[in-house]
Amino acid sequence: MASMMLFTDCSSSSAAAARLLPFCRHQIPDGGLVQLHRSARLQFGLSNPSSSRTFVTYTFPSPPLVKERKEGLGGGGCGVWEGGREKSISLLFIISSSKWGILKWCLITFTAYIITAAAGVSVEAAAKVIDGKKVAKEIRDEIATEISKMKDAIGVVPGLAVILVGDRKDSATYVHNKKKACESVGITSYEVRLSEDSTEQEVIKHITCFNNDPSVHGILVQLPLPSHMNEQNVLDAVCIEKDVDGFNPLNSGRLAMRGIEPLFVPCTPKGCIELLRRYGIEIKGKRAVVLGRSNIVGRPAASLLDGEDATVTVVHSRTQNPEEITREADILIAAVGRPNMVRGSWIKPGAVIIDVGINAVEDAKSPRGYRLVGDVCYEEASKIASAITPVPGGVGPMTIAMLLSNTLVSAKRAHHFV
Numbered sequence: 171m172a173s174m175m176l177f178t179d180c181s182s183s184s185a186a187a188a189r190l191l192p193f194c195r196h197q198i199p200d201g202g203l204v205q206l207h208r209s210a211r212l213q214f215g216l217s218n219p220s221s222s223r224t225f226v227t228y229t230f231p232s233p234p235l236v237k238e239r240k241e242g243l244g245g246g247g248c249g250v251w252e253g254g255r256e257k258s259i260s261l262l263f264i265i266s267s268s269k270w271g272i273l274k275w276c277l278i279t280f281t282a283y284i285i286t287a288a289a290g291v292s293v294e295a296a297a298k299v300i301d302g303k304k305v306a307k308e309i310r311d312e313i314a315t316e317i318s319k320m321k322d323a324i325g326v327v328p329g330l331a332v333i334l335v336g337d338r339k340d341s342a343t344y345v346h347n348k349k350k351a352c353e354s355v356g357i358t359s360y361e362v363r364l365s366e367d368s369t370e371q372e373v374i375k376h377i378t379c380f381n382n383d384p385s386v387h388g389i390l391v392q393l394p395l396p397s398h399m400n401e402q403n404v405l406d407a408v409c410i411e412k413d414v415d416g417f418n419p420l421n422s423g424r425l426a427m428r429g430i431e432p433l434f435v436p437c438t439p440k441g442c443i444e445l446l447r448r449y450g451i452e453i454k455g456k457r458a459v460v461l462g463r464s465n466i467v468g469r470p471a472a473s474l475l476d477g478e479d480a481t482v483t484v485v486h487s488r489t490q491n492p493e494e495i496t497r498e499a500d501i502l503i504a505a506v507g508r509p510n511m512v513r514g515s516w517i518k519p520g521a522v523i524i525d526v527g528i529n530a531v532e533d534a535k536s537p538r539g540y541r542l543v544g545d546v547c548y549e550e551a552s553k554i555a556s557a558i559t560p561v562p563g564g565v566g567p568m569t570i571a572m573l574l575s576n577t578l579v580s581a582k583r584a585h586h587f588v
């Protein structure tokens with residue numbers, strides 16, 4: 171039995187960048203090469219991307235391997251992929267060399283195209299967009315309802331304190347967005363701005379003050395801190411009951427342990443899981459790959475996926491052939507901060523992609539002079555994945571929604587309100 175490779179050329183829309191990459195091996199009696207010629211995705215049950223199907227037409231374009239073995243000219247067929255796996259294949263032929271070979275090949279390829287088309291297929295595949303902005307809005311509405319109930323019942327409103335050190339423009343924007351989000355749900359926000367050259371002790375002094383203030387239920391120190399400060403020293407000063415970022419080592423440690431719950435789960439990874447949950451994407455038993463191993467996103471994301479019974483692999487800057495590993499992923503979470511690092515060819519057909527990266531790249535055409543892109547090349551990935559988060563409008567808004575959620579949880583806990 172010879173082995174046969176299945177190739178796809180859907181990694182890029184431009185012919186120049188198109189590469190042929192193996193994504194599957196098959197055993198067939200006669201051996202040969204198969205080129206995936208045309209692919210399209212049909213969604214059955216739009217709310218559940220994991221049930222997406224891909225109909226493919228295969229053609230065997232008489233590759234050298236087949237010629238050498240004198241096994242024939244080519245062949246054709248069509249098949250159905252579901253959830254990234256081949257579910258059925260029909261009309262798969264190898265034509266032996268004969269004077270009718272070319273005609274048979276044309277006929278079978280043509281028939282396969284007709285069958286694929288008859289299945290109601292459009293030529294280009296398109297992943298479902300996981301709309302973080304919309305889901306974040308839904309979550310904010312739920313939180314607002316709960317906060318008004320709590321206020322009516324016990325007269326308490328949750329409070330979030332944000333400490334911003336230095337004058338990084340992006341940090342100032344995030345802090346402004348968080349403040350706006352707090353207002354929109356009825357959380358009182360407190361803000362402290364310190365200059366770039368303030369000391370670690372000054373920051374810790376403010377943290378201690380908020381630790382002792384009963385109207386504050388969550389404390390967030392905006393990262394990154396100026397380089398002369400030890401980030402861990404500062405974060406450790408936040409008392410664990412108000413650590414709504416979940417960055418205290420006690421919370422991180424608890425998250426990493428089996429069967430033990432942290433008081434707070436870090437907002438960004440929590441937002442990723444919440445997106446999967448709200449889109450009905452099953453995690454249990456799936457292969458998940460996390461790109462990046464930061465304390466803030468990668469590590470906690472891997473712990474959460476593991477807790478949901480996925481089989482988790484972490485890929486990082488020292489991983490050899492990362493694309494070989496990501497190509498195995500049913501669920502891929504990218505959190506490395508490198509624009510467009512994940513190409514179409516890194517992705518398994520039908521995979522679900524959660525793109526955490528928010529990278530500013532220069533763009534003269536944009537009014538701001540830059541635009542935001544993820545760690546995943548969206549244009550390529552959306553042709554191969556079954557579902558994908560956009561940037562902006564994906565994980566970012568979810569991070570803020572989870573911060574509000576953690577602050578509400580903290581206030582409820584402090585006042586024994588269920």
Ligand SMILES: Nc1nc(=O)c2c([nH]1)NC[C@@H]1CN(c3ccc(C(=O)N[C@@H](CCC(=O)O)C(=O)O)cc3)C=[N+]21
Binds near residue numbers: 347393
């Ligand atoms: N202690 C701490 N906690 C954090 O949670 C924290 C932090 N420090 N430092 C910085 C990062 C970054 N971060 C973002 C949150 C929301 C968006 C967000 O909403 N982004 C919008 C776009 C925003 C825009 O257009 O500029 C989106 O993706 O659609 C982005 C980034 C929280 N962080």
